[in-house]
Amino acid sequence: MRKPALWVTALILLVSACVPAFASTGDRVLMHESRLADTETMWVEDVLPCGNGLYLIVNDLKERKIIRYTDIQAEPEEYVQENEKMPGEAAEGEQSSITLTETWFVRGEELYAVTNTTTYGKENPETELDVKHVRLENGKVILDESDLPDVDLSGLIMEEEDHTYTKEIRHKFTTDDKLFLHVYCDSPDELLVIDLQDGTCMSIELDGDINEMTAGPEGSVLITRSEWTDDSTVKVRINRLDPADRSETELAELDGLSFTRIAPNYSAEKDTLYYYNTGELWAMPHFDAAQAETVNDCPDNGIGTLLLPNGFVVIWTYDTVLVRNTDPALRSSVTLHVMEFADGAAVTEALYDMNNTRGDISVAEHNGDWNNKQEVLQAMLNRDSNTDIYVYKYDSTEFSALRKRNYLPDLSSGAGIAASTERLYPFLQEAVKQNGSIIGVPVSISGETLGIHMEQWKKTGGTEEELPKTWNQFFDWLESLPERLEGQDVYLAPWQDRVSFRADILEIMLDQYEVQMERKGETDYSFASPELCGLVQRLNNLDYDALKIAEPQDEEESEQEEYIDEEYDHDPLLETYTAVTLNGEPDYVPLALSFSENEEPVVPISVSIAFMNPYSEHPRETMDFLACVAENLNVYDAAAAYSDRTVPMHRPGYENDRKSIQDMMDELNKALQDEEGENRVVLEEKLSEAEEDMENNERYGWIISPTEVERYQKWQRYFRVRGYSFLNVLFEEDGAGDEEEGTYEKLFYSEESAALSPEELLGMLDQKVRMIRMESN
Numbered sequence: 001m002r003k004p005a006l007w008v009t010a011l012i013l014l015v016s017a018c019v020p021a022f023a024s025t026g027d028r029v030l031m032h033e034s035r036l037a038d039t040e041t042m043w044v045e046d047v048l049p050c051g052n053g054l055y056l057i058v059n060d061l062k063e064r065k066i067i068r069y070t071d072i073q074a075e076p077e078e079y080v081q082e083n084e085k086m087p088g089e090a091a092e093g094e095q096s097s098i099t100l101t102e103t104w105f106v107r108g109e110e111l112y113a114v115t116n117t118t119t120y121g122k123e124n125p126e127t128e129l130d131v132k133h134v135r136l137e138n139g140k141v142i143l144d145e146s147d148l149p150d151v152d153l154s155g156l157i158m159e160e161e162d163h164t165y166t167k168e169i170r171h172k173f174t175t176d177d178k179l180f181l182h183v184y185c186d187s188p189d190e191l192l193v194i195d196l197q198d199g200t201c202m203s204i205e206l207d208g209d210i211n212e213m214t215a216g217p218e219g220s221v222l223i224t225r226s227e228w229t230d231d232s233t234v235k236v237r238i239n240r241l242d243p244a245d246r247s248e249t250e251l252a253e254l255d256g257l258s259f260t261r262i263a264p265n266y267s268a269e270k271d272t273l274y275y276y277n278t279g280e281l282w283a284m285p286h287f288d289a290a291q292a293e294t295v296n297d298c299p300d301n302g303i304g305t306l307l308l309p310n311g312f313v314v315i316w317t318y319d320t321v322l323v324r325n326t327d328p329a330l331r332s333s334v335t336l337h338v339m340e341f342a343d344g345a346a347v348t349e350a351l352y353d354m355n356n357t358r359g360d361i362s363v364a365e366h367n368g369d370w371n372n373k374q375e376v377l378q379a380m381l382n383r384d385s386n387t388d389i390y391v392y393k394y395d396s397t398e399f400s401a402l403r404k405r406n407y408l409p410d411l412s413s414g415a416g417i418a419a420s421t422e423r424l425y426p427f428l429q430e431a432v433k434q435n436g437s438i439i440g441v442p443v444s445i446s447g448e449t450l451g452i453h454m455e456q457w458k459k460t461g462g463t464e465e466e467l468p469k470t471w472n473q474f475f476d477w478l479e480s481l482p483e484r485l486e487g488q489d490v491y492l493a494p495w496q497d498r499v500s501f502r503a504d505i506l507e508i509m510l511d512q513y514e515v516q517m518e519r520k521g522e523t524d525y526s527f528a529s530p531e532l533c534g535l536v537q538r539l540n541n542l543d544y545d546a547l548k549i550a551e552p553q554d555e556e557e558s559e560q561e562e563y564i565d566e567e568y569d570h571d572p573l574l575e576t577y578t579a580v581t582l583n584g585e586p587d588y589v590p591l592a593l594s595f596s597e598n599e600e601p602v603v604p605i606s607v608s609i610a611f612m613n614p615y616s617e618h619p620r621e622t623m624d625f626l627a628c629v630a631e632n633l634n635v636y637d638a639a640a641a642y643s644d645r646t647v648p649m650h651r652p653g654y655e656n657d658r659k660s661i662q663d664m665m666d667e668l669n670k671a672l673q674d675e676e677g678e679n680r681v682v683l684e685e686k687l688s689e690a691e692e693d694m695e696n697n698e699r700y701g702w703i704i705s706p707t708e709v710e711r712y713q714k715w716q717r718y719f720r721v722r723g724y725s726f727l728n729v730l731f732e733e734d735g736a737g738d739e740e741e742g743t744y745e746k747l748f749y750s751e752e753s754a755a756l757s758p759e760e761l762l763g764m765l766d767q768k769v770r771m772i773r774m775e776s777n
Contacts, residue, residue: 025325025327025330026072026073026312026323026325026330027296027322027323027324027325027355028072028073028322028323029320029321029322029323029352029355030054030056030069030072030076030321030322030323031044031056031058031067031319031320031321032319032320032321032322032352033319033320034349034352041060041061041652042058042059042060042061042319043058043059043318043319044056044057044058044316044317044318044319044320044321045057045058045059045064046103046104046304047304047306047314047316047321048104048105048106048111048306049106049306049308049309050068050069050070050106050109050111051070051071051109051309052070052071052072052308052309052310053068053069053070053071053072053074053308054068054069054072054306054308054314054321055067055068055069055104055106055111056068056069056076056321057104063080063081064080064081064101064141065078065079065080065081065141066078066079066081066111066134066136066141067079068136072308072310072312072314072323077136078139079136079137079139079140079141080139080140080141081101081140081141082140082141099115099116099117100115100116101113101114101115101116102114102115102116102129102156102166102169103169103172104134105172105174105179106174107148107174107177107179107196110133110134111133111134111136112131112132112133112134112146112148113131113132113134113143114129114130114131114132114153114156115129115130115131115132115143116128116129116166117129117130126164127157127164127165127166129153129156129157129166130146130153131146131148131151131153132144132145132146133145133146133147133148148196148199149196149197149198149199150199151194151196151199151201152194152199152200152201153194153201154201155167155181155183155190155192155201155203156169156181156183156192158185167183167184167185167190168183168184168185169181169182169183169184170182170183170184170189170210170213171212171213171214173213173214173215174196175215175219176219177195177196177197178193178194178195178196178219179193179194179196180192180193180194180213180215180221181194182206182210182213188205188206188207189205189206189210190203190204190205190206191203191204191206191213191221191241191243192204193243202243204241204243204246206223207248208225209225210223210224210225211224211225211226211236211260211261211262212224212261212262212263212264214264214265214266214305215266216240216241216266217240217266217268217271218268219243220240220241220242220243221240221241221243222238222239222240222241222251222264222266222273223238223239223240223241223248224236224237224238224239224261224262224264225237225239226257226260226261229255232369233255233256233257233258233369234256234257234258234259234260235253235254235255235256235257236253236254236257236260236262237250237252237253238250238251238252238253238254238264238273238287239251251287252273252284252287252288252289253289254275254277254289257277257278258277258278258366258367259276259277259278259301261276261301262275262276262277262301263275263276263301263302263305263315264305265305265306265307265313266307267307267311267326270285271285271286272284272285272286273287274295274307274313274326276298276300276301276302276305276315278364278365278366278367279297279298279299279337279338279364279365279366279367280294280295280296280297280298280364281294281295281296281297281298281313281324281326282294282295283295283326283328293328294328294364295325295326295327295328295331296324296325296326296328296331296362297324297335297351297355297362297363297364297365298315298322298324298364299322299348299351299352299365300315300317300320300322301315302315302316302317303316303317303318304316311325311326311327312324312325312326313326331362332359332360332361332362333360334360334361334362334618334621335361335362335363335364336361336362336363336364336388336389336618336621336622336625337364337366337386337387337388337389338363338364338365338366338387338388338389338390338391338610339366339368339376339387339389339390339391340365340366340367340368340390340391341368341373341376341390341391341392341393341396341398342391342392342393342396342443342444342608342609343391343443343444343608344365344391344443344608345443345444345634346443346444346610346629346632346633346634346637347365347389347391347443347610347629347632348365349632350363350625350628350629350631350632351363351365353628353631353632354624354625354628358624361621361624361625363625366387373392373396373397373398374397374398376390376392376398376402377398377401377402379613380402380407380613380614380615383615384613384615385613385615385616385617387613387616388612388613388616388617388618388621388622388625389610389611389612389613389616389622389625389626390610390611390613391443391608391609391610392608392609392611393606393607393608393609394431394606394607394608394609394721394722394723395606395721395722395723395724395725395728396728397724397728397729399609399611400723400724402611403434403439403723406434407614408434408437408439408440408611408612408614409439409612409614409619410437410438410439411437411438411439411440411441411611411612411623411626412437412438413623414438414623414624414626414627415627416623416624416626416627416628416630416631417438417441417623417626417627417630418438419627420441420627420630420631420642421433421438421441421630423641423642423643423644424442424641424642424643425640425641425642425643425716425719426716426717427605427716427717427719427720427721428442428445428607428641428721430721431607431609431721431723432609439611440609440610440611441609441610441611441626441627441629441630442607442608442609442610442630442633442637442641443608443609443610443629443633443637444607444608444633444634444637445581445605445606445607445637445640445641446579446581446605446606447579447580447581447603447604447605447606447719448508448577448578448579448580449508449512449578449580449590449591449592449593449603450474450505450508450574450575450576450578450590450591450593451574451575451577451578451585451588451589451590451591452467452573452574452575452588452589452591453571453572453573453574453575453587453588454587454588454589455571455587456490456570456571456572456573457490457573459488459489459490460484460485460488460490462484464589467589467591468591468593469592469593469594469597469601470593470594470595470596470597471509471535471593471594471595472535472538473593474591474593475535475538475539475542478492478542478547479542479543481547481573482543482546482547485573489570490570490573491548491570491572491573492547492548492549492572492573492574493547493549493572493573493574493576494548494570494572495572496549496550496572496576497549497550497551497552497553498544498549498550498551498552499552499749499750499751499753499754500552500749501544501549501576502539502540502542502753502754503748503749503753504576504577505539505576506536506539506748507727507748508576509532509535509536509539510527510532510727510765511604511722511725511727512593512595512601512602512603512604513527513532513595514527514604514722514725514726514727515602515604515720515722516595516599516602518720518722518723519602519720524773526762526766526769527762527765527766527769528758528759528762528763528765528766531595531596532758532762533758533759533762534758535595536758536761536762537757537758540754540758552751571587575588578590578591580603580605580715580719581605581636581637581640581712582636582639582640582704582708582709582712583636586699586700586702586705586707586708589711590603590711590715592715592718600717600718601718602718602720603715603718603719603720604720604722605719605720605721605722606721606722607721607722610626610629611626612626635649635703635704636703636704639704639709639712640712646709646713647709648702648704648705648706648708648709649702649703649704650701650702650703651701651702651703653701654697654701654702657697657701658694658697658698658701661690661693661694661697662694664690665687665690665691665694668683668686668687668690669687671683672684672687726765726768726769726772727765729772730765730768730769747761747764747765
């Protein structure tokens with residue numbers, strides 16, 4: 001069982017108000033916060049039109065700001081909203097209220113806010129919605145009385161027995177003098193059409209699940225609905241809803257998509273629908289899917305989109321706002337296409353980075369069809385140049401086949417690639433080079449093995465020096481644990497049953513064995529070797545009752561059981577999946593186990609790799625982009641990859657938290673000098689809590705701690721990037737359907753597995769491996 005991370009941290013912030021042009025004329029990134037370290041120090045609440053410009057509603061965790069662009073190429077104006085009114089503690093019989101901004105909308109070029117005032121102090125809280133005119137001046141957001149007629153917003157309020165609340169607004173837009181609000185409630189969804197001339201509101205019940213909604217032709221509303229098809233692609237239907245008679249008409253259907261959201265925007269002037277599809281912005285004239293063409297790259301389908309009068313499309317997510325030209329004639333002369341069958345976060349960040357500095361290159365990022373991962377092999381045979389860069393797992397069958405057949409071109413002439421490769425740790429340099437040539441760029445790095453919770457281990461009197469070094473010593477250690485844990489408040493694996501516990505250890509052992517054989521250069525090895533059979537026998541012979549590892553339960557029993565035993569409140573002494581790279585849990589020390597005392601341990605490392613299509617028509621630009629990818633690894637992958645990234649890093653909030661806690665401790669210590677009796681006891685308890693907070697901040701306030709850096713430096717010599725894996729091939733072919741138990745379950749996650757002798761169990765693997773070897777020859 002994988003234990004959730006204790007915290008998610010933040011590091012890299014890249015927020016820009018004015019950056020160089022993108023690859024298509026007029027393209028800009030107005031705001032972007034890098035996702036490379038799971039950062040979240042700001043978010044985009046809303047984006048609204050302002051003539052040929054925009055209003056950005058942004059929250060930076062401290063205050064809300066409205067950033068106005070009078071034109072998308074203009075410099076922005078920034079306005080701060082004063083702290084919204086918050087309720088105080090109302091005494092009995094008194095009232096207090098909280099006023100928050102519920103949503104924003106535009107009429108013409110004027111900005112309005114819908115405010116939500118909840119009044120407390122009565123028997124039941126009361127909610128009142130109101131419309132305010134937004135005035136922006138002297139750097140401040142000012143809410144004035146609205147010049148609109150009284151607007152009926154009652155359709156936004158849901159009343160329950162003892163309280164009221166506002167419904168979720170999923171989509172909104174204005175056309176002429178009407179405000180359209182798609183609201184989510186219990187069932188069904190509703191479309192509220194508010195007339196801003198007389199304030200009246202019409203409610204339309206909507207059928208089925210609505211994906212997206214936007215303004216359509218002649219005052220209509222466009223609605224998209226989607227469904228997954230049997231071939232694991234998405235079909236999206238685009239319907240026209242006429243608010244006057246509430247009728248729906250299907251206008252178009254898009255097949256074979258990768259996402260359920262297409263970010264639709266309709267241009268009445270051109271009678272064209274603009275939409276997103278796998279890394280690109282498309283244009284569909286007259287709702288004729290056969291005439292659809294790509295007009296620009298687009299790295300995200302966003303959470304909201306907007307078509308400006310000048311023909312630019314705005315796409316935004318919670319951390320990014322970008323502008324895209326819709327004129328294909330103004331697109332870059334060079335467009336690189338990236339096809340991903342593995343983690344591509346670094347590719348996405350490189351796309352932003354590259355486009356900000358190279359206006360001559362457009363990059364379209366596509367998600368590969370996981371049911372057809374072998375398409376790269378056929379593409380190579382056909383000398384297909386449509387895709388410039390592929391991203392695959394290093395141990396995939398496809399990448400292994402390309403390496404074996406020497407299809408991968410030499411990237412050594414790329415100065416940026418060569419420089420970044422020289423900085424890699426030796427185990428990665430070995431992986432990305434073939435016969436001295438650089439064949440790819442690592443984009444993600446991970447590895448897992450068994451780990452020991454050191455605090456729990458120290459409770460038993462254990463030390464790090466006592467931990468096992470070989471697999472046989474590991475089983476010696478497990479066999480000795482029942483006596484050692486007797487009377488201790490320490491539990492080996494309280495969250496696992498014995499089937500999953502055994503399966504996890506077996507899988508890790510086989511993984512390491514396979515990589516060990518690869519390191520030795522063995523090509524015709526068997527899993528049913530005497531040494532591995534002996535280790536599996538020891539795994540089977542463990543006294544699981546004495547180790548207090550539970551019997552497996554069926555789903556019904558598991559759902560009904562109430563976990564009240566005290567051991568469930570404890571961290572496991574042994575974690576079966578502990579990260580060996582730099583994004584693990586600081587409490588666990590990975591175990592590096594060898595198969596004999598005469599050889600070093602080996603720890604399998606999984607890598608996703610980006611490489612160039614040898615038939616790309618843009619090799620120089622492709623290598624430039626791959627060099628950019630190498631510089632955009634997330635903070636953990638970069639530290640795991642580059643030997644010069646050895647400086648520990650605190651999380652961004654560490655210093656502020658440390659100061660706040662220290663100030664609190666100083667105040668409490670000062671107050672304790674004059675307090676006695678019960679008040680002193682309360683203050684001492686608060687001081688103790690603050691000291692614990694300080695200890696946790698010092699311990700967990702790291703993105704990458706000094707201990708992790710030191711441990712990684714010691715460990716990386718044991719790492720080996722996993723190449724072709726028989727185990728992966730077998731498990732990818734796992735099972736024929738939901739009703740049939742697959743190879744993986746039969747060999748690992750079943751009680752019957754433990755009843756087989758090691759020779760039988762591993763012999764089943766060897767039988768399948770022999771078939772694979774025969775087919776490959």
